[in-house]
Amino acid sequence: MTGTGDLLQLGAHETAVLLTTAQAADALAAALRAGLDPEACPQRTSVAAPGGELLLMPAASGAYAGVKIAGVAPGNPARGLPRITGSYLLLDGPTLRPLALLDGAALTALRTPAVSALALRYLTRPGRPLRLVLFGAGPQAYGHLEAVLELRELAEAVIVARDPGRAEQLAAHARSLGVAARTGTPQDVAEADLVLCCTTAREPLFDGRLVAPEAVVVAVGSHEPDARETDTALVRRAAVYVESRAAALREAGDLLIPEAEGAIRPGHINGTLADLVAGRNSPGGPTGCPQLFKSVGMAWEDLAVAVAVYHATGANSET
Numbered sequence: 001m002t003g004t005g006d007l008l009q010l011g012a013h014e015t016a017v018l019l020t021t022a023q024a025a026d027a028l029a030a031a032l033r034a035g036l037d038p039e040a041c042p043q044r045t046s047v048a049a050p051g052g053e054l055l056l057m058p059a060a061s062g063a064y065a066g067v068k069i070a071g072v073a074p075g076n077p078a079r080g081l082p083r084i085t086g087s088y089l090l091l092d093g094p095t096l097r098p099l100a101l102l103d104g105a106a107l108t109a110l111r112t113p114a115v116s117a118l119a120l121r122y123l124t125r126p127g128r129p130l131r132l133v134l135f136g137a138g139p140q141a142y143g144h145l146e147a148v149l150e151l152r153e154l155a156e157a158v159i160v161a162r163d164p165g166r167a168e169q170l171a172a173h174a175r176s177l178g179v180a181a182r183t184g185t186p187q188d189v190a191e192a193d194l195v196l197c198c199t200t201a202r203e204p205l206f207d208g209r210l211v212a213p214e215a216v217v218v219a220v221g222s223h224e225p226d227a228r229e230t231d232t233a234l235v236r237r238a239a240v241y242v243e244s245r246a247a248a249l250r251e252a253g254d255l256l257i258p259e260a261e262g263a264i265r266p267g268h269i270n271g272t273l274a275d276l277v278a279g280r281n282s283p284g285g286p287t288g289c290p291q292l293f294k295s296v297g298m299a300w301e302d303l304a305v306a307v308a309v310y311h312a313t314g315a316n317s318e319t
Contacts, residue, residue, distance in 0.1 A: 034062065059302065084104075146177070157174045159181065201221060204231035206231075235292065236263040
């Protein structure tokens with residue numbers, strides 16, 4: 001943690017460790033309860049770049065404003081570099097004076113599991129330990145595993161990934177946290193209470209007809225209209241929740257592709273994250289059908305978590 005003039009600079013480690021996922025989820029909930037409207041959040045701007053895609057995500061709410069500049073470079077992992085790069089600039093709202101510069105990839109790695117965890121507080125029912133099937137073996141998969149463990153007890157974690165070696169590494173990590181864990185196949189969703197999709201897949205990862213009634217599925221891997229992790233069969237039979245109807249129906253291939261196939265009717269989206277937090281949906285969602293939470297990632301979430309990280313440093317007491 002360093003400072004240049006009045007600008008606080010937080011590296012990847014500081015950005016990642018100042019908050020738990022649960023604390024980040026609390027910050028998101030607090031922003032919604034304070035009246036933030038995700039439907040009015042500025043759109044993500046995407047610019048084609050030689051190595052992939054440059055994303056700009058500005059937001060302003062209350063006493064703060066901020067913008068994330070993120071690069072998505074699909075070829076980076078082969079170079080030994082992270083797929084997602086970037087920075088987050090946090091500003092004082094009234095003066096727009098820069099306050100802090102955070103590692104953008106670390107902020108995303110904290111924010112995304114926190115969004116999922118907040119949704120799961122309302123969509124999962126308390127009771128017996130959950131059987132988890134987790135698709136993916138990258139940073140988001142690790143983050144989501146640990147986020148779920150802060151929230152619920154797991155009976156088993158089954159890891160499904162394209163690379164068997166990385167899948168086993170994540171399973172071993174889960175075992176080190178006290179969870180019975182193994183690698184598996186997409187067919188394991190049939191026995192799952194909770195399915196987490198944290199991948200870069202562009203096609204469905206599993207057959208949605210296999211998902212048990214009242215299981216919960218969370219899909220976070222894509223914000224592109226032509227990419228999806230879940231199939232039309234699941235969307236057709238699921239109660240669907242999103243961060244924002246406008247954002248989901250603009251960016252979420254998981255919903256837009258089924259919509260083009262006639263599987264989504266007007267009113268098919270049951271609720272939003274704001275609805276869940278405000279208690280406008282029944283706890284645990286409707287009975288007798290799977291629950292699907294589709295996240296695309298939004299700028300207001302980055303701002304809420306960045307502000308919470310900034311407060312955790314104690315620096316705000318000086319402003």
